[in-house]
Amino acid sequence: MNKKPKPPHLLDTPLSVINVGLETFSEDLKSQNVVTLHIDWSPPAGGDPELGDLLSKLGA
Amino acid sequence: MFSKSASDIRRANGGQMTVLVNLVQHNSYADSVALMRLSDKISGSPGIQEAAIMIATPSNKEILATANLLGHDGESAGPGDIILAVRAVDKKTADSVIAGWESELNKKSQGLSATEIWRPKTIRGAFEQQSDASMAIISVPGPFAIAEARKALMRNLNVLIFSDNVAIDEERAIKEEAKARDLIVMGPDCGTAIIQGKMLGFANSVPSGKFGIVGASGTGIQEVSCLLAHMGHGISHAIGVGGRDLTEQVGGISTLSAIDLLEKDPRTDHIIIISKPPSEKVCSKILSKIERSSKAFTVCFLGAALLELSSNARQATTLESAALQAAKQEIKPINPVSKNTGAGKRILGLYAGGTLAAEAQVILIDHGLSVTSNAPVPGALPIGSGNLQNMIIDLGADEYTQGRPHPMIEPSVRSSPFLEACDDPTVGAILCDIVIGNGAHANPAGLLISLLSEHDHPPIFVSVTGTNQDPQGRDSQLKLLESKGCTVANSNAEAARMAIASILTA
Amino acid sequence: MEEIGNVIDRANEQALGVLLSGEPVLVDVVLATDVINVLKEKIILHAGPPIEWKRMCGPMRGAICGIAVFEGWASNLNEAEKLASQEALEFAPNHQFGCVGPMTGMTTASQPLIVVENQHYGNRAYCTINEGLGKVMRFGGNDQTVLERLSWIKNELAPLLGQALRRAGGIKLKPLIARGLTMGDEMHQRNVACSSLLLRELAPHMAAVAPETETLARAYSFIASNDQFFLNVAMAAGKALTDPAYGIKGSSMVTAMSRNGTDFGIRVSSTGDRWFTAPVEMPKGLYFPGYSESDANPDMGDSAIVETIGLGGFAMGAAPAVAGFVGAGAASQAGQYTKNMAEITLGENKSWTIPAMDYLGVPAGIDIRRVVETNTSPTINTGIAHKEPGIGQVGAGVAKAPMACFQKALRTFAEQMGVK
Numbered sequence: 001m002n003k004k005p006k007p008p009h010l011l012d013t014p015l016s017v018i019n020v021g022l023e024t025f026s027e028d029l030k031s032q033n034v035v036t037l038h039i040d041w042s043p044p045a046g047g048d049p050e051l052g053d054l055l056s057k058l059g060a
Numbered sequence: 061m062f063s064k065s066a067s068d069i070r071r072a073n074g075g076q077m078t079v080l081v082n083l084v085q086h087n088s089y090a091d092s093v094a095l096m097r098l099s100d101k102i103s104g105s106p107g108i109q110e111a112a113i114m115i116a117t118p119s120n121k122e123i124l125a126t127a128n129l130l131g132h133d134g135e136s137a138g139p140g141d142i143i144l145a146v147r148a149v150d151k152k153t154a155d156s157v158i159a160g161w162e163s164e165l166n167k168k169s170q171g172l173s174a175t176e177i178w179r180p181k182t183i184r185g186a187f188e189q190q191s192d193a194s195m196a197i198i199s200v201p202g203p204f205a206i207a208e209a210r211k212a213l214m215r216n217l218n219v220l221i222f223s224d225n226v227a228i229d230e231e232r233a234i235k236e237e238a239k240a241r242d243l244i245v246m247g248p249d250c251g252t253a254i255i256q257g258k259m260l261g262f263a264n265s266v267p268s269g270k271f272g273i274v275g276a277s278g279t280g281i282q283e284v285s286c287l288l289a290h291m292g293h294g295i296s297h298a299i300g301v302g303g304r305d306l307t308e309q310v311g312g313i314s315t316l317s318a319i320d321l322l323e324k325d326p327r328t329d330h331i332i333i334i335s336k337p338p339s340e341k342v343c344s345k346i347l348s349k350i351e352r353s354s355k356a357f358t359v360c361f362l363g364a365a366l367l368e369l370s371s372n373a374r375q376a377t378t379l380e381s382a383a384l385q386a387a388k389q390e391i392k393p394i395n396p397v398s399k400n401t402g403a404g405k406r407i408l409g410l411y412a413g414g415t416l417a418a419e420a421q422v423i424l425i426d427h428g429l430s431v432t433s434n435a436p437v438p439g440a441l442p443i444g445s446g447n448l449q450n451m452i453i454d455l456g457a458d459e460y461t462q463g464r465p466h467p468m469i470e471p472s473v474r475s476s477p478f479l480e481a482c483d484d485p486t487v488g489a490i491l492c493d494i495v496i497g498n499g500a501h502a503n504p505a506g507l508l509i510s511l512l513s514e515h516d517h518p519p520i521f522v523s524v525t526g527t528n529q530d531p532q533g534r535d536s537q538l539k540l541l542e543s544k545g546c547t548v549a550n551s552n553a554e555a556a557r558m559a560i561a562s563i564l565t566a
Numbered sequence: 567m568e569e570i571g572n573v574i575d576r577a578n579e580q581a582l583g584v585l586l587s588g589e590p591v592l593v594d595v596v597l598a599t600d601v602i603n604v605l606k607e608k609i610i611l612h613a614g615p616p617i618e619w620k621r622m623c624g625p626m627r628g629a630i631c632g633i634a635v636f637e638g639w640a641s642n643l644n645e646a647e648k649l650a651s652q653e654a655l656e657f658a659p660n661h662q663f664g665c666v667g668p669m670t671g672m673t674t675a676s677q678p679l680i681v682v683e684n685q686h687y688g689n690r691a692y693c694t695i696n697e698g699l700g701k702v703m704r705f706g707g708n709d710q711t712v713l714e715r716l717s718w719i720k721n722e723l724a725p726l727l728g729q730a731l732r733r734a735g736g737i738k739l740k741p742l743i744a745r746g747l748t749m750g751d752e753m754h755q756r757n758v759a760c761s762s763l764l765l766r767e768l769a770p771h772m773a774a775v776a777p778e779t780e781t782l783a784r785a786y787s788f789i790a791s792n793d794q795f796f797l798n799v800a801m802a803a804g805k806a807l808t809d810p811a812y813g814i815k816g817s818s819m820v821t822a823m824s825r826n827g828t829d830f831g832i833r834v835s836s837t838g839d840r841w842f843t844a845p846v847e848m849p850k851g852l853y854f855p856g857y858s859e860s861d862a863n864p865d866m867g868d869s870a871i872v873e874t875i876g877l878g879g880f881a882m883g884a885a886p887a888v889a890g891f892v893g894a895g896a897a898s899q900a901g902q903y904t905k906n907m908a909e910i911t912l913g914e915n916k917s918w919t920i921p922a923m924d925y926l927g928v929p930a931g932i933d934i935r936r937v938v939e940t941n942t943s944p945t946i947n948t949g950i951a952h953k954e955p956g957i958g959q960v961g962a963g964v965a966k967a968p969m970a971c972f973q974k975a976l977r978t979f980a981e982q983m984g985v986k
Contacts, residue, residue, distance in 0.1 A: 010218045011325045018186045021199030037190045040179040046140030046941040057985045059571015060935035178902045181940045185909040
């Protein structure tokens, strides 16, 4: 699990994007032929701030 | 997914009966900008008194309650829900609005249709699908953005944070985490980047070339890259670092990383840095990094005093001069400007682009004019410090964008101050920017000229930040502006000089 | 100090390792009273978390009355009901005694239980023998035909199966389930492949030990006519696999999901035997002709143990036919259920793969953190019981484990980890 490959060099490895949030970003990128995966994101724990806080402390 | 709709009937202040309908969409999420666009489409329609569609956070519910839009169902909604609220003259009208919204919202979440592509819900899930990912773009609401950025960094992804409203100490922490992993965080509030010729966020279609840009400002990157393009030059990469990167608190971590990235990039010969003036400590860090670099630099800290630079670097005072100096060209004198015949003697600037607003202030100050602004550069004054001054307004500042899209996406926020300026006898010149390109409004020039009526108004000076390769097309935007008598300039700086010339010759 | 997240990740790795390294083997059929000591008294083990008579749903009550008559504690159903309401019967969850049972999940002294041994860890788990479809005790059926069938199972089928299994030296379930997955079973609403495979393995041994051919013919016919025969075996396997994963400090992995028709309960490795409960939800699904949602009983049974080990709704991608049957959408989309479950689990089970998903292992080891974070409830494929006792199955569908169970568990887990 803890394999640590060399991080991708932003400027010379082919762009491959994970998009979190506004879907227009991923549409824009796809139209520029950038490999993009859009996430069906929603606020953690359905937006419950107390649970969200617990989760971040528990490493989720 | 939906809970039943409830309605109440009440007498509004005018005595007219209205009906409130709330519909709660449970466990759903939509981007607030998308929701606001849906709301905007409806408000003002016949029969609708008030309409809003919002995520049911406590603060949004308060807003709805204040607007008399929170019904019984809405009250019981939680932060994972969306409230669709309409107050209309009758239930039929309200219901039809709700039905329209529902179908819009459900376009996205139709459940499992045969052709739908499965999407992961988490960065972890996405990374398992696309393990060669090199970057995450994060545009979720600010309070969630850092947690998502952290998940991305853990998987060795570079991060672009488009979201704003991120606490500054969190910004520093996430940038330090990135640095420790040899990664970069662009942003928060990074609206513009061009990486390997690909436009991220608000960016223009410019040729590729030898100039690398590191920018703490989106419109700054856009203006400089476009001006270079007009002169036949291109961009290797443009890396946005977020407006606060060069503050003392953040320490320029991303700017320094970006310089390192461009230093190692064989396509980049010349690096242009664009920012508001950095803190003294951060400035000296940047300058010593420049000193050790093998590349040429142009440093544009808008509004900064004279810097002591190493021999491989030159300072530029404006975005225009940054582009010109980098391209080794001189500023051209402006075309003669027609005499202002009106009584107005002051310049009023109404800007969508924050850095373009800053550049205009710098130029006014440079010409010995005093200027006030809601986002003053060093040497300018805050608004309210004296009447009837030259005034440059950044319409992208927080006070204008609370609860609405940025004026580059939705320039209508400029409409009412623009119309006021047209009727203001003290105004001698109106200065505006039109920013086009990826992510921007489809026809901002068209929107601006639609406001111009037959009767007199002060001269209007406009530049268009963009290229002909952008979807809106720079030339066609310029033509629209000229068709209604606006004076168009080659750059924002030139527009400012023209405005100055017009009031000084008057 | 090490980050809590890393501590939890490591504990979960261990818990998942325990779950994945188990070796469930069907070894025997025994009388309940021989292996569960407490069953000597008037005790009834039932599905789901603990529940008292007053809060039990119709089918659960019906089954209680029927089993009390079957056990001879009451001479008729009315008398049985009186006993139950006067607290003369004791109730406890199956899960507390290494047992699981589908739907109402009645386990009592004189019932035969199939025995699955986890040969890696040495523990054993038990489940009754599946009675078939229609009017059966697990759906609350309690009339004469139901009780007679139970007697036949006890007196004729169970001894035969027990002998056959002992003669076979046990039947390894891990490879059998693996083959079933490649044949379109998900082990909850579709067990036709595994039931057939099991019968194929058992047949020679049954033939060798049967006292007469008629006995054998009745046994074959009973098993062959019940596509869900293997469900109870899979459930016992689930229980045998999860029991060794209890009590791993710092692990947020779910070790049981179960429902009693009133409450849904889950257990989590680090919190041991403690139940985290919430009101059970109504399954959503398709109904047999003549029935509708208004006839349905809320979600019920220990059978969600198969989802706990990555089968059932988690393995929907292996069983596209089930997606249609339970009203979960197009068969071509079945894999999306599995992918969604992969987002709330700790890893994949490479022993159980889904050919149509490029041999993706079934998602295994539900992490309560990920359930709460993604607001994604585990999907459970389930039969739907009629709310009146004795009518039986009226449909099949998909049930969601209530999010509140996971939220409660998360709060307790956080407290245990010293996080506020």
